[in-house]
Amino acid sequence: MTIEFTKYHGLGNDFILIDNRCALTPLITPEIAIRMCDRHFGIGADGVIFALPGQKGTDYSMRIFNSDGSEPEMCGNGIRCLAAFLTELEGISRSKDYYLIHTLAGVIRPQLTDDGQVRVDMGSPRLLAQEVPTTLAPGESKVINLPLEIGNQTWHITCVSMGNPHCITFVEDVASIPLEIIGPQFEHHPVFPQRTNTEFIQVVNPSHLKMRVWERGAGITLACGTGACASLVAGVLNNLCDRMAIIELPGGNLEIEWAETDQRIYMTGPAERVFTGKM
């Protein structure tokens, strides 16, 4: 079987995009996705994203497999890449500058901006413990700045769902965090029944946060869009940042806003095509 693909990245968070508009079922299995994502024996990527037909009045659907083959509900950098990929697939027949995308986290709306970036209406954050999900607090309450013991240390964490689970902790210096050791301990901690993404945040000033991330199912990545959104929400909930801020990631910057008017999150950042191929 031959699969055609296009490689994209959003701030170094890289994905293999597959034109799956012919069917609602992904053309490849999670096992093949693992092999494609392998950086030594495959193409190399943090995940595989499928552009599927729309459902329930949407233009298209998105599904994604992480590099470990698990399926997350949403991917922020990935949906910007998907919007750019769809523009490429539609070519001159493209009729509008935004798409309504059906995801496992609900309908998400990426819009292409005049300066070549993609601005995404990411929907509203979910804050109840049962929505994240985490068992660190009773289901109907929020997890804001609660202590959690990991690696002989007490971390104060805030939990936010952007459709997928995030655990955020504020630190003095992100560069000093041993991500490859501590990240897996957060991801697999029993208080996170569906595992978790973990963001370590240094507040440079109220409109500038520095972030490093350990992603569920992918490990250390250069950027995480849903993680940047969740981190801004956590910063606001802890009175550490403004409702609009630049999130500085190892791969570059994202602009995130938690709008006062509609309580929705807006993320703006790039999506870059790398190459195309057949496997």
Ligand SMILES: N[C@@H](CCC[C@H](N)C(=O)O)C(=O)O
């Ligand atoms: N990198 C993504 C998030 C991808 C999914 C994540 N690993 C999960 O399992 O939830 C982003 O940009 O949001």
